[in-house]
Amino acid sequence: xxxxxxxxxxxxxxxxxxxxxxxxxxxxxxxxxxxxxxxxxxxxxxxxxxxxxxxxxxxxxxxxxxxxxxxxxxxxxxxxxxxxxxxxxxxxxxxxxxxxxxxxxxxxxxxxxxxxxxxxxxxxxxxxxxxxxxxxxxxxxxxxxxxxxxxxxxxxxxxxxxxxxxxxxxxxxxxxxxxxxxxxxxxxxxxxxxxxxxxxxxxxxxxxxxxxxxxxxxxxxxxxxxxxxxxxxxxxxxxxxxxxxxxxxxxxxxxxxxxxxxxxxxxxxxxxxxxxxxxxxxxxxxxxxxxxxxxxxxxxxxxxxxxxxxxxxxxxxxxxxxxxxxxxxxxxxxxxxxxxxxxxxxxxxxxxxxxxxxxxxxxxxxxxxxxxxxxxxxxxxx
Amino acid sequence: xxxxxxxxxxxxxxxxxxxxxxxxxxxxxxxxxxxxxxxxxxxxxxxxxxxxxxxxxxxxxxxxxxxxxxxxxxxxxxxxxxxxxxxxxxxxxxxxxxxxxxxxxxxxxxxxxxxxxxxxxxxxxxxxxxxxxxxxxxxxxxxxxxxxxxxxxxxxxxxxxxxxxxxxxxxxxxxxxxxxxxxxxxxxxxxxxxxxxxxxxxxxxxxxxxxxxxxxxxxxxxxxxxxxxxxxxxxxxxxxxxxxxxxxxxxxxxxxxxxxxxxxxxxxxxxxxxxxxxxxxxxxxxxxxxxxxxxxxxxxxxxxxxxxxxxxxxxxxxxxxxxxxxxxxxxxxxxxxxxxxxxxxxxxxxxxxxxxxxxxxxxxxxxxxxxxxxxxxxxxxx
Numbered sequence: 001x002x003x004x005x006x007x008x009x010x011x012x013x014x015x016x017x018x019x020x021x022x023x024x025x026x027x028x029x030x031x032x033x034x035x036x037x038x039x040x041x042x043x044x045x046x047x048x049x050x051x052x053x054x055x056x057x058x059x060x061x062x063x064x065x066x067x068x069x070x071x072x073x074x075x076x077x078x079x080x081x082x083x084x085x086x087x088x089x090x091x092x093x094x095x096x097x098x099x100x101x102x103x104x105x106x107x108x109x110x111x112x113x114x115x116x117x118x119x120x121x122x123x124x125x126x127x128x129x130x131x132x133x134x135x136x137x138x139x140x141x142x143x144x145x146x147x148x149x150x151x152x153x154x155x156x157x158x159x160x161x162x163x164x165x166x167x168x169x170x171x172x173x174x175x176x177x178x179x180x181x182x183x184x185x186x187x188x189x190x191x192x193x194x195x196x197x198x199x200x201x202x203x204x205x206x207x208x209x210x211x212x213x214x215x216x217x218x219x220x221x222x223x224x225x226x227x228x229x230x231x232x233x234x235x236x237x238x239x240x241x242x243x244x245x246x247x248x249x250x251x252x253x254x255x256x257x258x259x260x261x262x263x264x265x266x267x268x269x270x271x272x273x274x275x276x277x278x279x280x281x282x283x284x285x286x287x288x289x290x291x292x293x294x295x296x297x298x299x300x301x302x303x304x305x306x307x308x309x310x311x312x313x314x315x316x317x318x319x320x321x322x323x324x325x326x327x328x329x330x331x332x333x334x335x336x337x338x339x340x341x342x343x344x345x346x347x348x349x350x351x352x353x354x355x356x357x358x359x360x361x362x363x364x365x366x367x368x369x370x371x372x373x374x375x376x377x378x379x380x381x382x
Numbered sequence: 383x384x385x386x387x388x389x390x391x392x393x394x395x396x397x398x399x400x401x402x403x404x405x406x407x408x409x410x411x412x413x414x415x416x417x418x419x420x421x422x423x424x425x426x427x428x429x430x431x432x433x434x435x436x437x438x439x440x441x442x443x444x445x446x447x448x449x450x451x452x453x454x455x456x457x458x459x460x461x462x463x464x465x466x467x468x469x470x471x472x473x474x475x476x477x478x479x480x481x482x483x484x485x486x487x488x489x490x491x492x493x494x495x496x497x498x499x500x501x502x503x504x505x506x507x508x509x510x511x512x513x514x515x516x517x518x519x520x521x522x523x524x525x526x527x528x529x530x531x532x533x534x535x536x537x538x539x540x541x542x543x544x545x546x547x548x549x550x551x552x553x554x555x556x557x558x559x560x561x562x563x564x565x566x567x568x569x570x571x572x573x574x575x576x577x578x579x580x581x582x583x584x585x586x587x588x589x590x591x592x593x594x595x596x597x598x599x600x601x602x603x604x605x606x607x608x609x610x611x612x613x614x615x616x617x618x619x620x621x622x623x624x625x626x627x628x629x630x631x632x633x634x635x636x637x638x639x640x641x642x643x644x645x646x647x648x649x650x651x652x653x654x655x656x657x658x659x660x661x662x663x664x665x666x667x668x669x670x671x672x673x674x675x676x677x678x679x680x681x682x683x684x685x686x687x688x689x690x691x692x693x694x695x696x697x698x699x700x701x702x703x704x705x706x707x708x709x710x711x712x713x714x715x716x717x718x719x720x721x722x723x724x725x726x727x728x729x730x731x732x733x734x735x736x737x738x739x740x741x742x743x744x745x746x747x748x749x750x751x752x753x754x755x756x757x758x759x760x761x762x763x764x
Contacts, residue, residue, distance in 0.1 A: 001560075001625035003397025008390070014642060015385025178383075213606040213626045220598030227594065243383035244595045247642060256638075260396065260629060 144253025526635025
């Protein structure tokens with residue numbers, strides 16, 4: 001096992017009704033005025049907004065509203081919010097939504113205290129030395145952002161989908177109420193399943209140091225996601241399954257399964273980020289297309305681990321059978337496995353490949369993923 | 383899944399050479415003078431002491447020495463250390479050792495800032511409202527104390543082995559260097575294996591709400607402990623196995639596998655604490671005796687989970703076969719499975735039973751564990 005530091009100070013408040021205590025949690029951290037970030041107005045119709053307003057009012061916390069954050073969130077919107085956070089002198093950012101809102105909130109919180117342009121923080125031109133505290137009420141399980149220090153945002157001018165990471169960006173308190181996720185659409189449920197599996201398996205397959213203990217924990221996550229997704233497709237109101245799905249999502253990207261592993265990379269995310277940056281496809285849908293294609297290209301580089309995956313997750317014998325079983329499972333639950341299902345055609349490949357190559361440089365894996373490799377993987381997914 | 387709060391702010395510094403940075407870590411938290419707690423003088427002979435002294439000196443941190451903490455640590459010794467911590471006005475407690483030293487350190491750190499007698503904190507007569515910060519260098523993997531907020535100490539006057547729990551008692555920084563554990567004796571390695579397995583399975587078998595995700599994580603821990611113990615018995619210098627063993631120990635009791643479970647109790651610990659409080663047997667050795675006996679009494683109350691354990695861990699079919707396989711494995715690695723191996727005879731049972739019944743009241747499970755049940759379990763372990 002490699003040397004590592006594990007530090008994750010996020011406090012998770014998990015369960016039914018926890019969002020009703022948001023005012024109390026903010027008060028514990030001395031917060032008096034929050035920038036409340038959200039996406040669509042749906043939260044105003046379903047009672048969540050009213051619950052938040054009530055709790056904030058009960059604790060004399062002022063609310064500055066910033067809505068309209070879209071999936072695959074963009075840096076122009078983050079800049080707008082930073083201007084607002086400064087204008088109103090908020091002392092915290094509260095995200096209400098899924099990963100797009102939360103990642104934006106982290107960028108807003110760091111960017112508000114940064115002197116230059118916030119995109120600097122994504123491209124290494126500036127560093128995050130401080131951040132407004134971030135709080136969140138999660139309405140979609142997948143991102144993992146609720147218990148980590150990262151955030152991914154797209155630059156809408158350059159079509160680059162890049163990330164920040166900072167110890168200052170851990171949420172102070174994350175509220176995960178699985179009951180709030182019951183209304184997630186069938187499509188977003190299966191995209192989320194693909195996203196969580198992708199978070200879990202990137203290191204599992206690519207790490208040069210991958211302890212068996214860590215492989216077992218990854219398998220616990222993947223098996224749980226598969227099992228609970230099937231339950232939820234049958235019965236979206238199954239709270240127990242929704243809760244396991246959500247907590248597995250958190251564990252997939254809170255540092256635990258990567259602690260002490262090394263040499264890993266995020267090739268599926270690297271390729272997918274091009275799809276969502278260029279074609280605005282849902283991140284999870286892009287990932288379910290990329291994963292089988294990438295696996296078929298990669299598996300001979302780590303055959304024992306792919307055989308292990310086939311055996312432990314799908315009770316199959318060979319690496320190829322395991323990959324086929326995953327692809328069939330994606331087909332069965334209804335998340336795409338072909339670029340054509342995303343509306344991406346052969347003619348779109350050159351621009352996509354260029355974007356992936358940019359990401360490969362950004363991820364530091366340009367040598368492993370030259371043009372011919374990226375082309376082969378994407379062509380096989382047409 | 384039940385509602386829960388997950389909050390674990392301990393920073394773990396894991397890997398080779400990390401102890402050489404103890405001065406730096408203390409400095410990051412503004413520490414100028416530490417009470418250095420330890421057990422035997424062994425650490426002065428093997429180079430660890432010198433490394434610590436060097437690092438503290440390099441950061442101008444004063445050291446007040448408090449040695450002689452024994453396994454199954456006692457409250458009288460904790461009181462001595464509290465007097466010293468006050469006299470020298472230390473601003474942190476540094477534990478160098480295993481669980482006994484670390485649990486003592488937590489009690490010392492809390493007790494130093496508590497006005498009354500420290501045992502009050504163990505029996506609910508006082509509450510922990512503050513604590514000196516605790517840091518530790520772990521030399522034995524088993525306790526889990528390095529990443530949780532609990533501590534177990536024995537009252538040497540009353541022979542009660544009780545616990546404290548407080549959000550103020552999480553270590554600030556825990557240093558886990560598996561290489562420091564290479565010199566652990568064969569006996570203590572196998573006792574530790576039993577201890578970790580006990581931590582993992584208490585909730586697994588007794589929780590009334592036990593999500594499958596959590597069961598899978600428990601199984602990941604137990605399988606890893608079994609696998610790595612066997613490797614280490616063959617080759618104590620196997621760093622990779624030592625590291626997985628240590629990290630699995632930490633995960634077994636840092637809150638993760640209990641998050642969202644409910645209705646669980648710690649019957650094996652409850653019974654074992656009587657053995658170590660009365661007869662000073664090593665905690666893990668006591669647990670490997672208690673576990674198979676308790677399981678044979680309990681398994682019919684949760685048959686599906688015991689069958690699951692038999693199948694996933696030992697590839698056996700029935701609950702009884704799974705229990706027998708665990709007992710055989712304890713025999714194989716050389717940790718005791720009979721009270722007689724601990725030097726405890728039939729004549730010792732009455733006092734033992736009385737002590738267990740006291741623990742049952744303390745653990746709040748007196749109704750489930752009346753005298754006849756405790757007697758039956760202990761007699762079956764003779």
